[in-house]
Amino acid sequence: MNTATRVLLVSLFSTAVLAGCKSKAVQDTPPPATTPPPTTTPAPSTSGLYGPDDLDRDECLRQRVVYFDLDQDSLKPEFQAIVGCHAKYLRDRPSARINLEGNADERGSREYNLGLGERRGNAVSSALQANGGSGSQLTVISYGEERPVCTESNESCWQRNRRVEIVYTAR
Amino acid sequence: MTNRLPMRWHALLLLTLLLPFAALAQRQGLEIDIVGGNASALPITIVPMPYQGSASAPQTDVASIIRADLERSGQFRTLPEANIVERPTRGAEIQYPTWRTLRQDYIVVGRVLDAGDGGYRVEYELFDVARQQRLLGLALTARANAMRDVAHQIADAIYEKILGVRGAFWTRIAYITQVGTGGNARYALMVADSDGFNPQTVVRSSEPLLSPAWSPDGQRLAYVSFERGNSSIYIQNITTGARELVASFRGINGSPAFSPDGRRLALTLSRSGNPEIYVMDLGSKALTQLTNHFGIDTEPTWSADGASVYFTSDRGGRPQVYRVAATGGGATRVTFDGTYNATPTVSFDGKKIAVAQGSGNTYRIALMDSSLGSPRWSMLSPGSLDESPSFAPNASMLLYAAREGGRGVLYAVSADARVRQRLVLADGDVRSPAWSPYRNSR
Numbered sequence A: 001m002n003t004a005t006r007v008l009l010v011s012l013f014s015t016a017v018l019a020g021c022k023s024k025a026v027q028d029t030p031p032p033a034t035t036p037p038p039t040t041t042p043a044p045s046t047s048g049l050y051g052p053d054d055l056d057r058d059e060c061l062r063q064r065v066v067y068f069d070l071d072q073d074s075l076k077p078e079f080q081a082i083v084g085c086h087a088k089y090l091r092d093r094p095s096a097r098i099n100l101e102g103n104a105d106e107r108g109s110r111e112y113n114l115g116l117g118e119r120r121g122n123a124v125s126s127a128l129q130a131n132g133g134s135g136s137q138l139t140v141i142s143y144g145e146e147r148p149v150c151t152e153s154n155e156s157c158w159q160r161n162r163r164v165e166i167v168y169t170a171r
Numbered sequence B: 001m002t003n004r005l006p007m008r009w010h011a012l013l014l015l016t017l018l019l020p021f022a023a024l025a026q027r028q029g030l031e032i033d034i035v036g037g038n039a040s041a042l043p044i045t046i047v048p049m050p051y052q053g054s055a056s057a058p059q060t061d062v063a064s065i066i067r068a069d070l071e072r073s074g075q076f077r078t079l080p081e082a083n084i085v086e087r088p089t090r091g092a093e094i095q096y097p098t099w100r101t102l103r104q105d106y107i108v109v110g111r112v113l114d115a116g117d118g119g120y121r122v123e124y125e126l127f128d129v130a131r132q133q134r135l136l137g138l139a140l141t142a143r144a145n146a147m148r149d150v151a152h153q154i155a156d157a158i159y160e161k162i163l164g165v166r167g168a169f170w171t172r173i174a175y176i177t178q179v180g181t182g183g184n185a186r187y188a189l190m191v192a193d194s195d196g197f198n199p200q201t202v203v204r205s206s207e208p209l210l211s212p213a214w215s216p217d218g219q220r221l222a223y224v225s226f227e228r229g230n231s232s233i234y235i236q237n238i239t240t241g242a243r244e245l246v247a248s249f250r251g252i253n254g255s256p257a258f259s260p261d262g263r264r265l266a267l268t269l270s271r272s273g274n275p276e277i278y279v280m281d282l283g284s285k286a287l288t289q290l291t292n293h294f295g296i297d298t299e300p301t302w303s304a305d306g307a308s309v310y311f312t313s314d315r316g317g318r319p320q321v322y323r324v325a326a327t328g329g330g331a332t333r334v335t336f337d338g339t340y341n342a343t344p345t346v347s348f349d350g351k352k353i354a355v356a357q358g359s360g361n362t363y364r365i366a367l368m369d370s371s372l373g374s375p376r377w378s379m380l381s382p383g384s385l386d387e388s389p390s391f392a393p394n395a396s397m398l399l400y401a402a403r404e405g406g407r408g409v410l411y412a413v414s415a416d417a418r419v420r421q422r423l424v425l426a427d428g429d430v431r432s433p434a435w436s437p438y439r440n441s442r
Helices: A003-019 A023-028 A077-092 A110-130 A155-161 B006-018 B062-072 B096-101 B144-163
Strands: A065-067 A097-103 A138-144 A163-170 B030-034 B042-046 B076-078 B106-116 B119-128 B133-142 B172-179 B186-193 B200-205 B209-214 B220-228 B230-237 B243-247 B253-258 B264-269 B276-281 B287-289 B297-302 B308-313 B320-325 B331-333 B340-346 B352-359 B362-369 B376-379 B387-391 B397-404 B407-414 B420-425 B429-435
Touching: A065 A077, A077 A110, A097 A110, A110 A138, A110 A163, A110 B209, A110 B253, A110 B264, A110 B297, A110 B340, A138 B230, B042 B062, B042 B144, B062 B076, B062 B106, B062 B144, B106 B133, B106 B144, B119 B144, B133 B144, B144 B186, B172 B209, B172 B407, B186 B209, B186 B220, B200 B220, B200 B230, B209 B253, B209 B429, B220 B253, B230 B253, B230 B264, B243 B253, B243 B264, B253 B297, B264 B297, B276 B297, B276 B308, B297 B340, B308 B340, B320 B340, B340 B387, B352 B387, B362 B387, B387 B429, B397 B429
Parallel strands: A097 A138, B042 B076, B042 B106, B407 B429
Antiparallel strands: A065 A163, A097 A163, B030 B420, B106 B119, B119 B133, B172 B186, B172 B429, B186 B200, B209 B220, B220 B230, B230 B243, B253 B264, B264 B276, B276 B287, B297 B308, B308 B320, B320 B331, B340 B352, B352 B362, B362 B376, B387 B397, B397 B407, B407 B420
């Protein structure tokens, strides 16, 4: 497969992911079409399926954090590709399990933020399932504002805390 | 017990969780800092109460504790000890012209005597200066380690005699502390006297703790712990240390709140896929679902009569306070001012509701007072990231959490917003304050 073909297939794949509800089409495409996006990735194994080692090697699968806008729980377009490759991993590895850890920034009440974190976790869970992951592979846990990665009170810090972390509990 | 080697921490954590908190006295305390004043407060002099026994003098300065209690209530202005020019210890020794000159309305005199068994007896009297009339004359005995309790009880009696409202100084506060960040973070559920003294550890954890709530008898705390990975709710007896896991469902297990009769627990569960308010019968553990809405419903708190539950919901788009019957049914919106009102705390008479009110990036504690009919709003805190208000049982003051200089601190503020007192843990963050119910007389 030459580079031009791969780029084309990647963009087709991304379009399918962006379409969301058309995820069935992705599944029906021949295996090469679901090759993960990054062109820097080493060639996939002969079967075209993800294996456990890809979680450490694959450029897309190594991205495990999805960020959100203030008070929002909708998935931003730039994170669709990440969701796409993790969904493919779940399809390729039915025994894989993911915890989706939802988080919020420090503003507002702690218990309400538990709810916000869960909404964000649910948004990623829905997107993964829309792309072929199974609900039985996914567990949403909300930490609200209790697990910040940044503790300063400013927007650059807050936006790093409004996130869902994709944590593999079984590869 | 407090000087464990760090390497042994994990091995002993479980054991620690099971131990009664009384064995786990913390070294760190809370700093006290009064940041405001009230010109219309009642002037009162608390004369130092000397030890007149024949054994060893108590460590505790009873008069200074009474003075600090009355001062931070916002209702009194106490004469600084340096200005107390005469030091009577009995009513007969009071020179009234002196205190009239100093424009004092009230004066309290007393002395500390031996009570046998190493204990003490505090005798005190309260006088109206203008009428030269004795309003109170009482004596309390206590062991040496309970002298702060005695001082708070005297402050309560003075407060009630003059204002006609039960004092709430002899109460406790629960709160969460965090030391360290990220993987090194260590959390503790603490209990202290209402002035921040005498802090005791109830539970330590390497995972987040939040939302402590008192049982009406003041013997148990419900709280949220992430020690099992997901949120779960425990109820712990703070005297014996015995604890029980009461909610560990799929999804959120949050916001516990005891009913006024102590038999039920309101809580937030998202086991249905979305956060809803439930009431758990603590005997049978049976659940009654109070809300059913796709919005986030959380932070339930009971009305004093137990008939209704206030909660936060964003069913209207943004978080606001709603009320629902404790048996379920339709919810009524309660707050209409402001775009973000959350974490309601309700006064004992149901007339005042305090919330964390957000506006842009500023969150302040706001009070909605319906004593005179239509609600009147006032701001109790300056912001900018204030949260978790909690009424004292007499509604004269509130606790809340704030961030200052990058750390979490607690404030106690009078309900008229005129006096604020900062309670700062010497090391780390403090948050999620909860004011206890009244304590029963010993």
